[in-house]
Amino acid sequence: MPALETARTRRRWHIVMALGILASLATLLAVGVGPLDVIPLDILGWALHLPLGEPLSDLQQSVIFDIRLPRVVMALLAGIGLAVSGCLTQSLFRNPLADPGLIGVSSGAALAAAVTIVLAEHLPIWFFHLGPFALPMAAAIGALLATFAILRLADLAGGEATIVLLLAGIGIGILAEVGIGFLIFISNEQELRDLTFWRMGSLAGNGWAQTAIVSIPVFIIAIFAWRIAPALNALSLGDDVAGHLGIPVASLQRGIVIAVAAAIGAIVAFSGMIGFLGLVAPHLARLLVGQDHRWLVPASALIGCVIMAFGDLVTRIAVAPAELPIGLVTGALGGPVFLFLLVRQMRHGTT
Protein backbone atom coordinates (compact mmCIF):
# COMPACT_ATOMS: atom_id res chain seq x y z
CA MET A 1 0.00 0.00 0.00
CA PRO A 2 2.73 2.58 0.82
CA ALA A 3 4.21 2.30 -2.69
CA LEU A 4 0.81 2.79 -4.27
CA GLU A 5 0.16 5.62 -1.84
CA THR A 6 3.30 7.53 -2.85
CA ALA A 7 2.55 6.97 -6.55
CA ARG A 8 -0.86 8.54 -6.06
CA THR A 9 0.56 11.43 -4.04
CA ARG A 10 3.09 12.08 -6.79
CA ARG A 11 0.36 12.02 -9.42
CA ARG A 12 -1.69 14.51 -7.41
CA TRP A 13 1.32 16.81 -7.06
CA HIS A 14 1.83 16.68 -10.81
CA ILE A 15 -1.81 17.56 -11.42
CA VAL A 16 -1.73 20.48 -8.98
CA MET A 17 1.51 21.79 -10.51
CA ALA A 18 0.11 21.46 -14.04
CA LEU A 19 -2.97 23.40 -12.94
CA GLY A 20 -0.72 26.05 -11.41
CA ILE A 21 1.20 26.43 -14.67
CA LEU A 22 -2.04 26.55 -16.67
CA ALA A 23 -3.43 29.22 -14.35
CA SER A 24 -0.26 31.30 -14.72
CA LEU A 25 -0.36 31.04 -18.52
CA ALA A 26 -4.05 31.97 -18.60
CA THR A 27 -3.33 34.95 -16.38
CA LEU A 28 -0.46 36.16 -18.61
CA LEU A 29 -2.65 35.78 -21.68
CA ALA A 30 -5.59 37.58 -20.08
CA VAL A 31 -3.31 40.47 -19.11
CA GLY A 32 -1.68 40.61 -22.53
CA VAL A 33 -4.64 40.32 -24.88
CA GLY A 34 -7.02 43.20 -25.57
CA PRO A 35 -7.44 46.24 -27.80
CA LEU A 36 -3.78 46.99 -27.02
CA ASP A 37 -1.95 43.68 -27.42
CA VAL A 38 1.16 43.15 -25.34
CA ILE A 39 3.40 40.13 -25.86
CA PRO A 40 3.32 37.94 -22.71
CA LEU A 41 7.13 37.72 -22.67
CA ASP A 42 7.37 41.51 -22.48
CA ILE A 43 4.91 41.53 -19.55
CA LEU A 44 6.94 38.90 -17.75
CA GLY A 45 10.12 40.94 -18.22
CA TRP A 46 8.39 44.05 -16.92
CA ALA A 47 6.73 42.32 -13.97
CA LEU A 48 9.80 40.40 -12.84
CA HIS A 49 12.30 43.18 -13.67
CA LEU A 50 14.18 40.77 -15.90
CA PRO A 51 15.72 41.50 -19.28
CA LEU A 52 13.05 39.51 -21.15
CA GLY A 53 11.54 40.76 -24.43
CA GLU A 54 11.03 44.42 -25.27
CA PRO A 55 10.62 47.07 -22.55
CA LEU A 56 7.00 48.29 -22.25
CA SER A 57 5.96 51.78 -23.30
CA ASP A 58 4.40 54.12 -20.71
CA LEU A 59 0.97 53.58 -22.30
CA GLN A 60 1.36 49.79 -22.19
CA GLN A 61 2.47 49.97 -18.57
CA SER A 62 -0.49 52.07 -17.53
CA VAL A 63 -3.02 49.95 -19.45
CA ILE A 64 -1.66 46.81 -17.92
CA PHE A 65 -1.13 48.01 -14.38
CA ASP A 66 -4.18 50.23 -13.94
CA ILE A 67 -6.79 48.51 -16.10
CA ARG A 68 -6.09 44.92 -16.99
CA LEU A 69 -4.16 43.67 -13.98
CA PRO A 70 -6.70 44.64 -11.29
CA ARG A 71 -9.45 43.18 -13.41
CA VAL A 72 -7.63 39.90 -13.99
CA VAL A 73 -6.69 39.71 -10.32
CA MET A 74 -10.39 40.22 -9.54
CA ALA A 75 -11.20 37.36 -11.93
CA LEU A 76 -8.69 35.11 -10.16
CA LEU A 77 -10.03 36.07 -6.72
CA ALA A 78 -13.59 35.39 -7.87
CA GLY A 79 -12.43 32.07 -9.30
CA ILE A 80 -10.79 31.03 -6.04
CA GLY A 81 -13.64 32.32 -3.88
CA LEU A 82 -16.40 30.69 -5.93
CA ALA A 83 -14.58 27.37 -6.33
CA VAL A 84 -13.72 27.08 -2.63
CA SER A 85 -17.24 28.20 -1.66
CA GLY A 86 -18.51 25.44 -3.96
CA CYS A 87 -16.34 22.84 -2.18
CA LEU A 88 -17.57 24.02 1.22
CA THR A 89 -21.25 24.18 0.20
CA GLN A 90 -21.08 20.70 -1.27
CA SER A 91 -19.65 19.39 2.01
CA LEU A 92 -22.17 21.32 4.08
CA PHE A 93 -25.16 20.06 2.09
CA ARG A 94 -23.51 16.71 1.43
CA ASN A 95 -24.51 16.91 -2.22
CA PRO A 96 -22.27 17.29 -5.26
CA LEU A 97 -24.94 19.42 -6.96
CA ALA A 98 -24.88 22.14 -4.31
CA ASP A 99 -23.49 25.44 -5.58
CA PRO A 100 -23.76 28.87 -3.95
CA GLY A 101 -25.47 30.15 -7.10
CA LEU A 102 -27.86 27.25 -7.39
CA ILE A 103 -29.02 27.17 -3.78
CA GLY A 104 -29.90 30.84 -3.61
CA VAL A 105 -26.95 32.18 -1.64
CA SER A 106 -25.76 34.30 -4.58
CA SER A 107 -29.33 35.43 -5.27
CA GLY A 108 -29.64 36.55 -1.65
CA ALA A 109 -26.44 38.55 -2.04
CA ALA A 110 -27.59 40.03 -5.35
CA LEU A 111 -30.97 41.01 -3.90
CA ALA A 112 -29.29 42.81 -1.01
CA ALA A 113 -26.92 44.54 -3.44
CA ALA A 114 -29.84 45.52 -5.67
CA VAL A 115 -31.75 46.93 -2.69
CA THR A 116 -28.68 48.98 -1.80
CA ILE A 117 -28.46 50.40 -5.34
CA VAL A 118 -32.11 51.13 -6.03
CA LEU A 119 -33.24 52.17 -2.58
CA ALA A 120 -30.02 54.03 -1.79
CA GLU A 121 -31.74 57.31 -0.85
CA HIS A 122 -34.06 55.57 1.62
CA LEU A 123 -31.32 53.78 3.53
CA PRO A 124 -30.02 55.20 6.84
CA ILE A 125 -27.15 57.58 6.33
CA TRP A 126 -24.70 55.73 8.62
CA PHE A 127 -24.73 52.89 6.14
CA PHE A 128 -22.85 55.00 3.62
CA HIS A 129 -20.16 55.91 6.10
CA LEU A 130 -18.94 52.38 5.41
CA GLY A 131 -17.78 53.77 2.06
CA PRO A 132 -16.64 51.13 -0.41
CA PHE A 133 -17.50 48.45 2.16
CA ALA A 134 -21.23 49.28 2.08
CA LEU A 135 -22.07 47.24 -0.99
CA PRO A 136 -20.07 44.07 -0.12
CA MET A 137 -21.36 44.28 3.47
CA ALA A 138 -24.95 44.43 2.25
CA ALA A 139 -24.34 41.57 -0.19
CA ALA A 140 -22.67 39.46 2.51
CA ILE A 141 -25.62 40.03 4.85
CA GLY A 142 -27.98 39.02 2.03
CA ALA A 143 -25.97 35.85 1.42
CA LEU A 144 -25.93 35.08 5.15
CA LEU A 145 -29.69 35.56 5.51
CA ALA A 146 -30.34 33.36 2.48
CA THR A 147 -28.11 30.58 3.87
CA PHE A 148 -29.71 30.67 7.31
CA ALA A 149 -33.18 30.68 5.75
CA ILE A 150 -32.28 27.58 3.71
CA LEU A 151 -30.87 25.74 6.73
CA ARG A 152 -33.86 26.72 8.88
CA LEU A 153 -36.38 25.62 6.23
CA ALA A 154 -34.60 22.30 5.78
CA ASP A 155 -34.60 21.89 9.56
CA LEU A 156 -38.37 22.38 9.69
CA ALA A 157 -38.81 19.85 6.91
CA GLY A 158 -36.89 17.19 8.83
CA GLY A 159 -33.31 18.17 8.08
CA GLU A 160 -31.38 15.20 6.83
CA ALA A 161 -32.63 14.89 3.25
CA THR A 162 -30.29 16.95 1.10
CA ILE A 163 -32.93 17.22 -1.60
CA VAL A 164 -34.97 19.32 0.86
CA LEU A 165 -31.98 21.62 1.33
CA LEU A 166 -31.54 22.01 -2.41
CA LEU A 167 -35.23 22.64 -3.03
CA ALA A 168 -35.38 25.10 -0.12
CA GLY A 169 -32.38 26.87 -1.68
CA ILE A 170 -34.02 26.98 -5.07
CA GLY A 171 -37.17 28.41 -3.46
CA ILE A 172 -35.15 31.11 -1.70
CA GLY A 173 -33.40 31.82 -4.99
CA ILE A 174 -36.74 32.29 -6.78
CA LEU A 175 -37.97 34.64 -4.05
CA ALA A 176 -34.76 36.68 -4.31
CA GLU A 177 -35.17 36.83 -8.10
CA VAL A 178 -38.71 38.12 -7.63
CA GLY A 179 -37.35 40.81 -5.35
CA ILE A 180 -34.72 41.76 -7.93
CA GLY A 181 -37.38 41.75 -10.66
CA PHE A 182 -39.52 44.14 -8.62
CA LEU A 183 -36.54 46.44 -8.08
CA ILE A 184 -35.87 46.40 -11.83
CA PHE A 185 -39.48 47.36 -12.37
CA ILE A 186 -39.24 50.44 -10.14
CA SER A 187 -35.69 51.46 -11.06
CA ASN A 188 -34.61 54.30 -13.34
CA GLU A 189 -32.39 54.03 -16.43
CA GLN A 190 -29.05 54.24 -14.64
CA GLU A 191 -30.05 51.84 -11.88
CA LEU A 192 -31.35 49.44 -14.51
CA ARG A 193 -27.93 49.29 -16.17
CA ASP A 194 -26.28 48.65 -12.80
CA LEU A 195 -28.76 45.89 -12.01
CA THR A 196 -28.34 44.13 -15.34
CA PHE A 197 -24.65 44.07 -14.63
CA TRP A 198 -25.31 42.34 -11.29
CA ARG A 199 -27.52 39.68 -12.73
CA MET A 200 -25.16 38.48 -15.45
CA GLY A 201 -21.82 39.09 -13.83
CA SER A 202 -19.14 41.42 -15.13
CA LEU A 203 -15.57 42.13 -14.21
CA ALA A 204 -15.53 45.50 -15.95
CA GLY A 205 -14.65 48.62 -14.03
CA ASN A 206 -12.86 46.93 -11.15
CA GLY A 207 -9.76 48.73 -9.93
CA TRP A 208 -7.25 47.97 -7.21
CA ALA A 209 -9.52 49.24 -4.39
CA GLN A 210 -12.31 46.77 -5.21
CA THR A 211 -9.78 44.00 -5.75
CA ALA A 212 -8.26 44.67 -2.34
CA ILE A 213 -11.66 44.46 -0.63
CA VAL A 214 -12.56 41.16 -2.32
CA SER A 215 -9.14 39.71 -1.53
CA ILE A 216 -9.85 39.79 2.23
CA PRO A 217 -12.79 37.32 2.44
CA VAL A 218 -11.33 35.21 -0.39
CA PHE A 219 -8.03 34.93 1.45
CA ILE A 220 -9.87 34.02 4.66
CA ILE A 221 -12.07 31.37 3.04
CA ALA A 222 -9.10 29.78 1.24
CA ILE A 223 -7.06 29.46 4.46
CA PHE A 224 -10.13 28.31 6.40
CA ALA A 225 -11.02 25.62 3.85
CA TRP A 226 -7.43 24.42 3.75
CA ARG A 227 -7.29 24.15 7.54
CA ILE A 228 -10.58 22.27 7.91
CA ALA A 229 -9.97 19.98 4.90
CA PRO A 230 -9.62 16.78 7.00
CA ALA A 231 -12.76 17.68 8.94
CA LEU A 232 -14.59 18.19 5.61
CA ASN A 233 -13.68 14.62 4.68
CA ALA A 234 -15.37 13.42 7.88
CA LEU A 235 -18.34 15.75 7.40
CA SER A 236 -19.04 14.14 4.02
CA LEU A 237 -19.90 10.93 5.96
CA GLY A 238 -22.57 12.63 8.05
CA ASP A 239 -22.88 15.00 10.99
CA ASP A 240 -23.08 12.17 13.53
CA VAL A 241 -19.98 10.45 12.15
CA ALA A 242 -18.05 13.73 12.23
CA GLY A 243 -19.23 14.36 15.78
CA HIS A 244 -18.06 10.94 16.94
CA LEU A 245 -14.66 11.72 15.42
CA GLY A 246 -14.36 14.66 17.80
CA ILE A 247 -15.30 17.46 15.40
CA PRO A 248 -17.34 20.34 16.86
CA VAL A 249 -19.88 19.95 14.05
CA ALA A 250 -22.25 22.80 14.88
CA SER A 251 -19.54 25.47 15.15
CA LEU A 252 -17.79 24.12 12.04
CA GLN A 253 -21.01 24.40 10.04
CA ARG A 254 -21.58 27.92 11.32
CA GLY A 255 -18.02 28.81 10.31
CA ILE A 256 -18.60 27.43 6.81
CA VAL A 257 -21.88 29.35 6.41
CA ILE A 258 -20.30 32.64 7.48
CA ALA A 259 -17.12 32.20 5.39
CA VAL A 260 -19.14 31.31 2.27
CA ALA A 261 -21.57 34.19 2.80
CA ALA A 262 -18.72 36.70 3.22
CA ALA A 263 -16.83 35.48 0.14
CA ILE A 264 -19.94 35.24 -2.07
CA GLY A 265 -21.16 38.60 -0.77
CA ALA A 266 -17.94 40.38 -1.70
CA ILE A 267 -17.65 38.66 -5.09
CA VAL A 268 -21.29 39.33 -6.03
CA ALA A 269 -20.98 42.95 -4.90
CA PHE A 270 -18.15 43.68 -7.37
CA SER A 271 -18.54 41.13 -10.15
CA GLY A 272 -22.22 40.24 -10.01
CA MET A 273 -23.56 36.73 -10.18
CA ILE A 274 -21.06 34.39 -11.80
CA GLY A 275 -23.07 31.21 -12.01
CA PHE A 276 -22.05 27.56 -11.92
CA LEU A 277 -18.34 28.07 -11.28
CA GLY A 278 -18.82 26.83 -7.72
CA LEU A 279 -20.30 23.66 -9.18
CA VAL A 280 -17.96 23.07 -12.10
CA ALA A 281 -14.58 23.74 -10.49
CA PRO A 282 -14.93 21.30 -7.55
CA HIS A 283 -16.40 18.68 -9.85
CA LEU A 284 -13.53 18.85 -12.33
CA ALA A 285 -11.11 18.84 -9.41
CA ARG A 286 -12.81 15.73 -8.00
CA LEU A 287 -12.30 13.96 -11.33
CA LEU A 288 -8.61 14.87 -11.26
CA VAL A 289 -7.51 14.42 -7.63
CA GLY A 290 -10.37 12.55 -5.94
CA GLN A 291 -12.52 13.33 -2.93
CA ASP A 292 -9.80 14.07 -0.34
CA HIS A 293 -10.37 17.73 0.53
CA ARG A 294 -6.68 18.31 1.27
CA TRP A 295 -6.21 18.02 -2.51
CA LEU A 296 -9.71 18.95 -3.61
CA VAL A 297 -9.65 22.45 -2.11
CA PRO A 298 -6.39 23.65 -3.74
CA ALA A 299 -7.14 21.89 -7.03
CA SER A 300 -10.62 23.50 -7.16
CA ALA A 301 -9.14 26.92 -6.43
CA LEU A 302 -6.63 26.55 -9.28
CA ILE A 303 -9.30 25.32 -11.71
CA GLY A 304 -11.40 28.32 -10.67
CA CYS A 305 -8.43 30.55 -11.58
CA VAL A 306 -7.97 28.89 -14.98
CA ILE A 307 -11.69 29.11 -15.90
CA MET A 308 -12.02 32.72 -14.76
CA ALA A 309 -8.82 33.93 -16.45
CA PHE A 310 -9.79 32.30 -19.75
CA GLY A 311 -13.40 33.38 -19.20
CA ASP A 312 -12.32 36.97 -18.80
CA LEU A 313 -10.32 36.70 -22.02
CA VAL A 314 -13.34 35.29 -23.88
CA THR A 315 -15.70 38.00 -22.61
CA ARG A 316 -13.33 40.67 -23.93
CA ILE A 317 -12.42 39.26 -27.35
CA ALA A 318 -15.54 37.26 -28.35
CA VAL A 319 -17.68 40.27 -29.34
CA ALA A 320 -15.01 43.03 -29.27
CA PRO A 321 -15.24 45.96 -28.94
CA ALA A 322 -18.34 45.09 -26.85
CA GLU A 323 -18.04 42.79 -23.84
CA LEU A 324 -19.94 39.64 -22.89
CA PRO A 325 -21.04 39.27 -19.26
CA ILE A 326 -18.74 36.73 -17.59
CA GLY A 327 -21.78 35.03 -16.02
CA LEU A 328 -22.89 34.00 -19.51
CA VAL A 329 -19.55 32.34 -20.21
CA THR A 330 -19.40 30.40 -16.93
CA GLY A 331 -23.10 29.54 -17.28
CA ALA A 332 -22.58 28.19 -20.79
CA LEU A 333 -19.81 26.01 -19.39
CA GLY A 334 -21.58 25.04 -16.18
CA GLY A 335 -25.10 24.29 -17.42
CA PRO A 336 -24.13 21.18 -19.41
CA VAL A 337 -21.86 19.95 -16.59
CA PHE A 338 -24.75 20.33 -14.15
CA LEU A 339 -27.13 18.35 -16.38
CA PHE A 340 -24.49 15.67 -16.85
CA LEU A 341 -24.05 15.41 -13.07
CA LEU A 342 -27.80 15.25 -12.54
CA VAL A 343 -28.24 12.37 -14.98
CA ARG A 344 -25.29 10.54 -13.46
CA GLN A 345 -26.61 11.00 -9.94
CA MET A 346 -30.01 9.66 -10.96
CA ARG A 347 -28.57 6.68 -12.77
CA HIS A 348 -26.01 5.60 -10.19
CA GLY A 349 -27.49 7.00 -7.02
CA THR A 350 -24.25 8.91 -6.67
CA THR A 351 -21.77 10.88 -8.70
Add this chain to the structure above:
Amino acid sequence: MISAAGIATTRGNLRNISLLAEPGKVLALMGPNGSGKSTLLHVLAGDLAPIAGEVQLLSRPLSAWNRTALAMQRAVLPQASQVAFPVRVCDLVGIGRLPYRGRARGADRRAVAESLAAVGLAPLADALYHRLSGGEKQRVQLARVLAQIWQPQEDTAPRLLLLDEPTNNLDPAQRLAVMECVQSLARRGLAIVAVLHDLSEALRFADDGLMLRDGRVLAQGPIHDVLTPDLIAAAFDVTAAIVVGNGHPAVVTMISGQ
Protein backbone atom coordinates in the same frame (compact mmCIF):
# COMPACT_ATOMS: atom_id res chain seq x y z
CA MET B 1 -14.73 0.19 30.74
CA ILE B 2 -18.00 2.06 30.36
CA SER B 3 -20.61 2.15 33.06
CA ALA B 4 -23.96 3.87 33.39
CA ALA B 5 -25.84 4.43 36.62
CA GLY B 6 -29.45 5.51 37.02
CA ILE B 7 -29.79 6.90 33.47
CA ALA B 8 -33.04 8.71 32.61
CA THR B 9 -33.86 10.70 29.48
CA THR B 10 -36.79 12.72 28.15
CA ARG B 11 -36.35 11.61 24.54
CA GLY B 12 -36.89 7.85 24.38
CA ASN B 13 -38.20 7.99 27.93
CA LEU B 14 -35.45 5.88 29.54
CA ARG B 15 -35.85 5.28 33.27
CA ASN B 16 -33.25 4.23 35.81
CA ILE B 17 -30.90 2.27 33.58
CA SER B 18 -27.57 1.02 34.86
CA LEU B 19 -25.10 -1.11 32.96
CA LEU B 20 -21.48 -2.09 32.74
CA ALA B 21 -19.60 -3.09 29.59
CA GLU B 22 -16.24 -4.77 29.99
CA PRO B 23 -13.27 -5.25 27.66
CA GLY B 24 -13.31 -8.57 25.83
CA LYS B 25 -17.09 -8.84 25.82
CA VAL B 26 -20.04 -8.05 23.55
CA LEU B 27 -23.02 -6.51 25.32
CA ALA B 28 -26.25 -6.73 23.31
CA LEU B 29 -28.94 -4.07 23.77
CA MET B 30 -32.29 -5.61 22.82
CA GLY B 31 -35.97 -4.82 22.98
CA PRO B 32 -39.00 -4.04 20.84
CA ASN B 33 -39.06 -1.04 18.50
CA GLY B 34 -39.38 2.15 20.49
CA SER B 35 -38.10 0.55 23.70
CA GLY B 36 -35.16 2.96 23.85
CA LYS B 37 -32.23 0.83 22.60
CA SER B 38 -30.91 3.44 20.20
CA THR B 39 -31.49 6.23 22.71
CA LEU B 40 -29.44 4.31 25.24
CA LEU B 41 -26.66 3.92 22.69
CA HIS B 42 -26.76 7.70 22.04
CA VAL B 43 -26.41 8.30 25.77
CA LEU B 44 -23.42 5.93 25.96
CA ALA B 45 -21.86 7.66 22.94
CA GLY B 46 -22.21 11.03 24.61
CA ASP B 47 -24.57 12.43 21.93
CA LEU B 48 -27.43 12.79 24.37
CA ALA B 49 -27.03 14.03 27.94
CA PRO B 50 -29.26 12.17 30.42
CA ILE B 51 -31.56 14.19 32.72
CA ALA B 52 -30.57 11.91 35.58
CA GLY B 53 -27.72 9.51 36.22
CA GLU B 54 -24.20 9.46 34.86
CA VAL B 55 -22.13 7.60 32.28
CA GLN B 56 -18.49 6.95 33.12
CA LEU B 57 -15.83 5.92 30.65
CA LEU B 58 -12.70 4.54 32.32
CA SER B 59 -14.02 5.86 35.65
CA ARG B 60 -14.32 9.41 34.34
CA PRO B 61 -17.71 11.07 33.67
CA LEU B 62 -18.39 11.29 29.94
CA SER B 63 -19.01 15.03 30.24
CA ALA B 64 -15.47 15.51 31.57
CA TRP B 65 -13.81 14.09 28.44
CA ASN B 66 -12.62 16.45 25.74
CA ARG B 67 -13.82 15.69 22.21
CA THR B 68 -10.55 14.45 20.79
CA ALA B 69 -9.58 12.27 23.75
CA LEU B 70 -13.06 10.73 23.70
CA ALA B 71 -12.81 10.09 19.96
CA MET B 72 -9.56 8.19 20.54
CA GLN B 73 -11.17 6.04 23.23
CA ARG B 74 -14.55 5.16 21.78
CA ALA B 75 -15.95 4.86 18.27
CA VAL B 76 -19.54 4.63 17.07
CA LEU B 77 -20.87 2.76 14.05
CA PRO B 78 -24.14 4.36 12.95
CA GLN B 79 -27.06 2.32 11.69
CA ALA B 80 -26.87 3.58 8.12
CA SER B 81 -23.77 5.17 6.66
CA GLN B 82 -24.19 7.45 3.71
CA VAL B 83 -21.23 8.22 1.53
CA ALA B 84 -22.19 11.04 -0.81
CA PHE B 85 -19.00 11.09 -2.88
CA PRO B 86 -16.96 8.38 -4.60
CA VAL B 87 -14.09 7.35 -2.38
CA ARG B 88 -11.54 4.54 -2.12
CA VAL B 89 -11.83 2.06 0.72
CA CYS B 90 -8.46 2.95 2.28
CA ASP B 91 -9.27 6.68 2.19
CA LEU B 92 -12.62 6.08 3.85
CA VAL B 93 -11.02 4.02 6.60
CA GLY B 94 -8.33 6.69 6.92
CA ILE B 95 -10.99 9.26 7.87
CA GLY B 96 -11.18 7.37 11.16
CA ARG B 97 -7.68 8.68 11.94
CA LEU B 98 -8.87 12.29 12.10
CA PRO B 99 -8.44 12.64 15.91
CA TYR B 100 -4.73 11.82 15.50
CA ARG B 101 -4.06 14.67 13.08
CA GLY B 102 -0.55 16.03 13.39
CA ARG B 103 0.85 12.84 14.94
CA ALA B 104 2.97 10.10 13.40
CA ARG B 105 1.87 9.30 9.85
CA GLY B 106 3.24 5.76 10.07
CA ALA B 107 0.78 4.92 12.84
CA ASP B 108 -2.11 6.08 10.63
CA ARG B 109 -1.02 3.83 7.78
CA ARG B 110 -0.63 0.85 10.09
CA ALA B 111 -3.98 1.54 11.71
CA VAL B 112 -5.74 1.57 8.32
CA ALA B 113 -3.97 -1.57 7.09
CA GLU B 114 -4.53 -3.53 10.31
CA SER B 115 -8.16 -2.43 10.64
CA LEU B 116 -8.89 -3.56 7.10
CA ALA B 117 -7.13 -6.85 7.81
CA ALA B 118 -9.18 -7.26 11.00
CA VAL B 119 -12.45 -7.14 9.02
CA GLY B 120 -10.97 -9.36 6.30
CA LEU B 121 -10.95 -6.74 3.56
CA ALA B 122 -7.23 -6.04 3.15
CA PRO B 123 -7.33 -6.97 -0.57
CA LEU B 124 -9.99 -4.31 -1.24
CA ALA B 125 -7.95 -1.40 0.15
CA ASP B 126 -7.81 0.35 -3.24
CA ALA B 127 -11.31 -0.57 -4.42
CA LEU B 128 -14.02 2.05 -4.81
CA TYR B 129 -16.46 1.99 -1.90
CA HIS B 130 -19.54 2.34 -4.10
CA ARG B 131 -18.72 -0.83 -6.02
CA LEU B 132 -18.83 -3.00 -2.87
CA SER B 133 -21.72 -5.16 -1.66
CA GLY B 134 -23.80 -4.09 1.34
CA GLY B 135 -21.95 -6.47 3.65
CA GLU B 136 -18.55 -5.31 2.45
CA LYS B 137 -19.59 -1.68 2.87
CA GLN B 138 -20.64 -2.35 6.45
CA ARG B 139 -17.32 -4.07 7.15
CA VAL B 140 -15.46 -1.09 5.66
CA GLN B 141 -17.41 1.17 8.02
CA LEU B 142 -16.47 -1.20 10.84
CA ALA B 143 -12.81 -0.88 9.77
CA ARG B 144 -13.21 2.91 9.84
CA VAL B 145 -14.38 2.91 13.46
CA LEU B 146 -11.65 0.38 14.32
CA ALA B 147 -8.99 2.64 12.81
CA GLN B 148 -10.37 5.43 14.99
CA ILE B 149 -9.60 3.52 18.20
CA TRP B 150 -6.63 1.54 16.89
CA GLN B 151 -3.74 1.62 19.32
CA PRO B 152 -0.08 0.73 19.12
CA GLN B 153 0.80 -2.49 20.93
CA GLU B 154 2.41 -0.74 23.92
CA ASP B 155 -0.80 1.18 24.72
CA THR B 156 -2.99 -1.27 26.63
CA ALA B 157 -5.81 1.02 27.79
CA PRO B 158 -9.08 -0.63 26.69
CA ARG B 159 -11.17 0.86 23.88
CA LEU B 160 -14.94 0.97 23.41
CA LEU B 161 -16.93 0.25 20.27
CA LEU B 162 -20.62 1.17 20.03
CA LEU B 163 -22.59 -0.45 17.20
CA ASP B 164 -26.14 0.47 16.15
CA GLU B 165 -27.72 -2.54 14.43
CA PRO B 166 -24.56 -3.51 12.55
CA THR B 167 -26.34 -6.21 10.50
CA ASN B 168 -29.30 -4.10 9.40
CA ASN B 169 -30.33 -4.75 5.77
CA LEU B 170 -27.74 -7.46 5.18
CA ASP B 171 -28.29 -10.96 3.80
CA PRO B 172 -27.55 -14.03 5.99
CA ALA B 173 -23.97 -14.59 4.78
CA GLN B 174 -23.13 -10.92 5.19
CA ARG B 175 -24.68 -10.84 8.66
CA LEU B 176 -22.55 -13.78 9.73
CA ALA B 177 -19.39 -12.18 8.37
CA VAL B 178 -20.08 -8.92 10.22
CA MET B 179 -21.02 -10.61 13.51
CA GLU B 180 -18.03 -12.95 13.45
CA CYS B 181 -15.89 -9.89 12.90
CA VAL B 182 -17.51 -8.17 15.89
CA GLN B 183 -16.98 -11.20 18.10
CA SER B 184 -13.32 -11.56 17.15
CA LEU B 185 -12.77 -7.87 17.90
CA ALA B 186 -14.14 -8.38 21.39
CA ARG B 187 -11.83 -11.35 21.83
CA ARG B 188 -8.93 -9.03 21.07
CA GLY B 189 -9.84 -6.88 24.04
CA LEU B 190 -12.34 -4.31 22.81
CA ALA B 191 -15.43 -3.56 24.86
CA ILE B 192 -18.39 -3.74 22.47
CA VAL B 193 -21.95 -2.54 23.03
CA ALA B 194 -24.28 -3.36 20.13
CA VAL B 195 -27.95 -2.72 19.49
CA LEU B 196 -29.13 -6.01 18.00
CA HIS B 197 -32.51 -6.72 16.45
CA ASP B 198 -32.00 -10.39 15.70
CA LEU B 199 -32.29 -12.42 18.93
CA SER B 200 -30.61 -15.50 17.45
CA GLU B 201 -27.66 -13.35 16.49
CA ALA B 202 -27.50 -11.93 20.02
CA LEU B 203 -27.71 -15.39 21.55
CA ARG B 204 -24.90 -16.66 19.35
CA PHE B 205 -22.47 -13.74 19.34
CA ALA B 206 -23.07 -11.65 22.49
CA ASP B 207 -21.72 -12.42 25.95
CA ASP B 208 -24.07 -10.22 27.95
CA GLY B 209 -27.51 -8.84 27.24
CA LEU B 210 -29.76 -6.03 28.33
CA MET B 211 -33.45 -6.28 27.50
CA LEU B 212 -35.41 -3.03 27.40
CA ARG B 213 -39.12 -2.50 27.31
CA ASP B 214 -40.78 0.93 27.42
CA GLY B 215 -37.52 2.57 28.51
CA ARG B 216 -36.98 0.26 31.49
CA VAL B 217 -34.67 -2.69 32.02
CA LEU B 218 -36.61 -5.94 31.83
CA ALA B 219 -33.59 -8.15 32.31
CA GLN B 220 -29.83 -7.93 32.19
CA GLY B 221 -26.90 -10.30 32.71
CA PRO B 222 -25.25 -13.15 30.81
CA ILE B 223 -26.96 -13.53 27.43
CA HIS B 224 -28.32 -17.03 28.18
CA ASP B 225 -30.04 -15.70 31.30
CA VAL B 226 -31.58 -12.77 29.43
CA LEU B 227 -32.79 -14.59 26.33
CA THR B 228 -35.01 -17.18 27.97
CA PRO B 229 -38.38 -18.08 26.44
CA ASP B 230 -40.19 -16.42 29.36
CA LEU B 231 -38.29 -13.15 29.16
CA ILE B 232 -38.55 -12.98 25.37
CA ALA B 233 -42.28 -13.54 25.75
CA ALA B 234 -42.51 -10.75 28.31
CA ALA B 235 -40.49 -8.32 26.17
CA PHE B 236 -42.03 -8.87 22.74
CA ASP B 237 -45.49 -10.30 23.50
CA VAL B 238 -44.73 -13.48 21.58
CA THR B 239 -44.31 -17.13 22.47
CA ALA B 240 -40.67 -18.13 22.15
CA ALA B 241 -38.56 -21.27 22.09
CA ILE B 242 -34.82 -21.80 21.96
CA VAL B 243 -33.75 -24.48 19.49
CA VAL B 244 -30.27 -25.78 18.71
CA GLY B 245 -29.04 -26.49 15.19
CA ASN B 246 -25.46 -27.47 14.32
CA GLY B 247 -24.45 -26.62 17.86
CA HIS B 248 -25.74 -23.02 17.66
CA PRO B 249 -28.78 -21.88 19.63
CA ALA B 250 -31.48 -19.91 17.82
CA VAL B 251 -34.65 -18.17 18.93
CA VAL B 252 -37.93 -19.19 17.34
CA THR B 253 -40.91 -16.93 17.97
CA MET B 254 -44.64 -17.39 17.43
CA ILE B 255 -47.57 -15.03 17.83
CA SER B 256 -48.93 -15.55 21.35
CA GLY B 257 -51.98 -17.76 21.64
CA GLN B 258 -51.29 -19.84 18.54
